[in-house]
């Protein structure tokens with residue numbers, strides 16, 4: 001067994017020595033680019049965007065791209081060559097989760113780079129960002145970036161880097177100006193925001209300011225380039241089976257932002273031993289059963305993401321039953337009227353009969369996701385969650401009892417966080433006290449159901465996420481306070497930025513949103529109609 005090295009340099013080397021596929025290039029003359037995922041190696045390397053960026057950039061012979069992840073207390077050095085962030089000419093952050101925003105500032109401050117773009121000058125690297133958070137609403141972190149890139153990596157990064165490398169050596173401002181001429185590049189300093197008396201956005205300056213999200217229309221979707229035991233999918237090749245989701249559930253950013261496309265993963269993974277097929281709308285992949293059959297027949301193990309209970313083909317469950325112990329489903333709500341509003345219109349009978357058919361194949365463990373604090377939710381909707389789970393459990397006993405095998409159930413409740421660029425972008429989040437009471441009620445109810453475990457997301461962090469996801473530039477003050485270690489309670493009490501205004505307020509139908517200058521995603525009109533049709 002390989003012995004673990006000690007010390008921080010040892011940890012870096014252990015991560016590298018566990019990897020297969022690391023790209024190592026000499027720096028001489030090449031443009032050095034640093035890809036930063038503002039969370040741990042484990043989280044960052046489990047995210048396909050890191051791999052796609054790393055490959056796309058390193059595919060250029062004139063570029064050397066390295067990676068940096070954020071681990072509290074660890075040195076802020078690139079993984080490949082142990083260089084500091086300031087050694088690079090451009091730094092590209094991937095923003096996939098709002099609660100990672102404070103880590104961006106910790107990384108910049110820890111690397112002696114001014115956190116505000118306006119304070120940078122001379123040969124400070126260009127600090128840029130991309131990712132799903134940037135496309136949906138970049139404003140809460142806009143003051144910290146010189147540039148933001150909006151769109152799929154494959155569609156934006158090649159021309160972005162072409163322009164960057166040809167302008168290499170120019171003055172910082174000239175380079176930023178050149179890059180901003182690309183329609184998908186956003187320079188926050190080029191936009192002024194006016195606020196009205198009520199605190200809402202009143203307009204933009206220039207009034208016709210727009211940035212267009214660029215979509216990738218090429219053939220192949222993403223695949224991991226580095227495998228590592230230190231990821232969620234230890235040592236597996238990750239293959240992107242779908243991008244987007246046709247279901248367009250009202251709360252889901254992924255389903256509303258993108259169109260849907262799928263990939264014939266069986267033709268692209270080569271001789272991998274284990275493959276994790278990832279993507280939101282996997283249950284809708286037109287060839288998913290054939291793909292898994294084909295991979296299985298070649299002796300390739302297959303792992304799938306969470307599936308949609310009403311759409312997943314039973315044949316698919318049958319194919320994976322020998323390798324999978326736990327199935328994960330987002331049920332989201334326990335009553336039919338709430339599931340209809342969310343865009344998952346299953347009846348209770350359909351839920352039970354699907355579970356029945358699945359448990360007839362094998363006694364799986366189940367992980368069931370529910371949301372609480374949904375629009376129009378009543379106390380009865382909450383009480384119906386344990387009732388529905390009890391019915392599910394009875395179905396499991398009915399099928400598994402005669403076999404002498406009974407799986408367990410984990411129920412996970414998440415406070416509902418309304419997201420920008422979804423039909424729920426107008427909706428207020430429920431208050432924290434109400435959420436806490438609902439969680440206590442559920443905890444008590446599940447304490448009385450055998451073989452069932454109850455977990456939940458933090459109410460406080462969900463509230464913060466809500467404020468950050470639909471915030472404007474003024475919320476950057478909150479991100480800075482969080483980065484500098486202020487507690488949530490103190491920020492909520494003392495900050496001049498009223499977080500309730502962003503998290504808990506219902507928006508007017510015609511309100512201007514901080515992200516309204518973004519083009520190329522689903523229009524506001526369509527989102528509004530989508531929400532009303534389901535109400």
Ligand code: SF4
Nearest residue numbers: 245248249252255280
């Ligand atoms: S099925 Fe899942 S991935 Fe698809 S839109 Fe709904 S929540 Fe999102």
